[in-house]
Amino acid sequence: MSKVFVIAQGGGPTAVINQTVAGAALAARERFPGSKILGARHGVRGVAGDDYVDLTGLSETDLMRFANTPNSGLGSTRDKPDDAYCKRVLDGLDRAGASAFIYIGGNDTSGTLAVLDAAAGDHIHFIHAPKTIDNDLVENDHTPGFMSAALFVANAFLSVDLDFRAMRGVYIGIVMGRHAGFLTAAAAAWRRDDSDGPHLIYVPEVPFTETQLMEDIRKTVDRHGRCVVAMSEGVQTADHKPLAESLIPAHLHERDDHGNLQLSGGDLGLALQVAIKEDLPGVRARVDTFGYLPRGFLGTVSETDRQESFAIGRFAVENSEAGSGSVAQQFVDGRVTLKMVPLDAVAAKTKTMPADFLTPAGNHLTETGLAYFHRLLPPRPDAWTPFV
Amino acid sequence: MSKVFVIAQGGGPTAVINQTVAGAALAARERFPGSKILGARHGVRGVAGDDYVDLTGLSETDLMRFANTPNSGLGSTRDKPDDAYCKRVLDGLDRAGASAFIYIGGNDTSGTLAVLDAAAGDHIHFIHAPKTIDNDLVENDHTPGFMSAALFVANAFLSVDLDFRAMRGVYIGIVMGRHAGFLTAAAAAWRRDDSDGPHLIYVPEVPFTETQLMEDIRKTVDRHGRCVVAMSEGVQTADHKPLAESLIPAHLHERDDHGNLQLSGGDLGLALQVAIKEDLPGVRARVDTFGYLPRGFLGTVSETDRQESFAIGRFAVENSEAGSGSVAQQFVDGRVTLKMVPLDAVAAKTKTMPADFLTPAGNHLTETGLAYFHRLLPPRPDAWTPFV
Structure with missing residues (x-):
């Protein structure tokens, strides 16, 4: 079944955050052929205002060049939606016909998704894809960026x-x-x-x-x-x-x-x-x-960081049918493993050293x-x- | 005839200043076999205090690893010798039996050499090898570093x-x-x-x-x-x-x-x-x-910068028999060319944009x-x- 994926970026940029967008977009094309893939400009602000970049038909070459560009290429925001703002975001997602909203960010972003998820019906799944240079997300061994x-x-x-x-x-x-x-x-x-x-x-x-x-x-x-x-x-x-x-x-x-x-x-x-x-x-x-x-x-972008951030975008799309959640990058038995955890397991929590x-x-x-x-x-x- | 080369570094470090040391040391071995090559620690301070690293027998592998290490690996100084200090430096050079003193630095370094040159006999040649991230040396199209x-x-x-x-x-x-x-x-x-x-x-x-x-x-x-x-x-x-x-x-x-x-x-x-x-x-x-x-x-060392800085060290040694002077990196007929100019053509002058x-x-x-x-x-x- 063809779907509509809305992808956005929140909070501070990282050197590899566009890799996650590219990973999600390519996975959506492969796994759900015929899907529409929309990149919202400036996070939830773009969703509320119907401000999208259509990534559906972007060539793989251009998508990978975008992936290798540092800092949030869709634009970002630090907006924290209140009830009225949440309603505007949900209305925006409905207008776009979204089946999944993939929001790339830190614990504030995960918190925003948890609020949206609680207010929405079951027809949209909210997926948090982690990123932060602070490395301070619980449930994660280390964070992309x-x-x-x-x-x-x-x-x-x-x-x-x-x-x-x-x-x-x-x-x-x-x-x-x-x-x-x-x-x-x-x-x-x-x-x-x-x-x-x-x-x-x-x-x-x-x-x-x-x-x-x-x-x-x-x-x-x-x-x-x-x-x-x-x-x-x-x-x-x-x-x-x-x-x-x-x-x-x-x-x-x-x-x-x-x-x-x-x-x-x-x-x-x-x-x-x-x-x-x-x-x-x-x-x-x-x-x-x-x-x-x-x-x-x-000058100092880590190749491993690039690959992991890309894989997280792919994993977010591949697991978007099962329900809302947060992608967690864990370290189990000597290797990095991805799994889905509940949104509020990550939201508003801070991992310190x-x-x-x-x-x-x-x-x-x-x-x-x-x-x-x-x-x-x-x-x-x-x-x-x-x-x- | 075998000689004694004293090499030192002055002023602020650059990412490629050790290339010039390596270039000079390798040229000295090739052109003047049997020569002694001494690296003075912390510029003129090391010369005055007989504080040297003997580079004569260092393997080419180690010398090139040193060359690729950023920042002044012999140590640097901002000392500006007065008459008494000059005398101590000249005495140090005599004790070392120096035939040439190659001092890598900016216009202050060139100025120090001009003063030493004026006070010394003809038995030592003073060669200024340029470097500065400020790019502010006259007679130079651009400076190493x-x-x-x-x-x-x-x-x-x-x-x-x-x-x-x-x-x-x-x-x-x-x-x-x-x-x-x-x-x-x-x-x-x-x-x-x-x-x-x-x-x-x-x-x-x-x-x-x-x-x-x-x-x-x-x-x-x-x-x-x-x-x-x-x-x-x-x-x-x-x-x-x-x-x-x-x-x-x-x-x-x-x-x-x-x-x-x-x-x-x-x-x-x-x-x-x-x-x-x-x-x-x-x-x-x-x-x-x-x-x-x-x-x-x-993370951002320029390969061209590496090569040019190395070439300047080599040129300094190759031209050390003709007398004192400053190596100038010029741009003539579409290519970078090295030549010797008088020390006081560079000393105490500043090139601006x-x-x-x-x-x-x-x-x-x-x-x-x-x-x-x-x-x-x-x-x-x-x-x-x-x-x-």
């Missing part, structure tokens, strides 16, 4: 550490991550021993104090003559408030529809740079804000943590240890 | 522009560059038309006002629904002072031995982010500081400017134009 962003971060810290061997000082790279420190911790994936940077990692899972940071940096400089630090922009003080929040003037606070404060590594970075200069006068100290660079960078990934002090990876990143990333490039 | 850094910047802006097509807003990426805007302008190398970002570039060559920036951004947002900006951290106000200087509290000003103020994109970035939020309330606005990321990033690279408003590349970057960089990756 994470590997590529992690590869950028690992490359960046390997390079910066070589830079700070050449001319010594203190470097802090601030990496995206609101609640989960996976992306920041990926900075340490290619360390070989204590002398390699990053020498310290600070993640949202561990309460942060500036006093401790300064003490850690001083000790590292004493020992290695330099200190390279990877820090999540979402590091939190003991009261569970983002450190950045206390540094941003209140009248500039900006929240999205999901209530998330828009963090900016810049504010955090500047405050840290001033603190280091005052605490360690005369020491070369630099803070860079990676910001959006890791999430869609063309397991406690055994971090040492008791919270600023280094354990062997268990390292092993996880080694499994996901390619081996450290064959760089000669420099002579300094 | 620039292509790789430019490739990072072009990739970053292509990716970020796709990101801001997906979710609209204003993005400013702040790129290193104190006096010359080449690296910032490389952001526009892969633009195809007006709708592609970066929509605006701001470089130190053109007087900057925040009022003009805000007007330019508003116009671009009105026209394209988004605005992606590439800005040099060294942008200057009409009085030729770096904008960042007025934003950094005076007591935190930090200058190196060459009198250069240590700029930090972070201060500039934060000020701009606040300004945009106040001027365009409700608009998604993000500022990222690229900082050190472009200069040694492993030619006036015909920029439109009269100063915030776009002309066809002439674009052609230059097209000649240096690989073609734009085959990315599908997204559907938004």
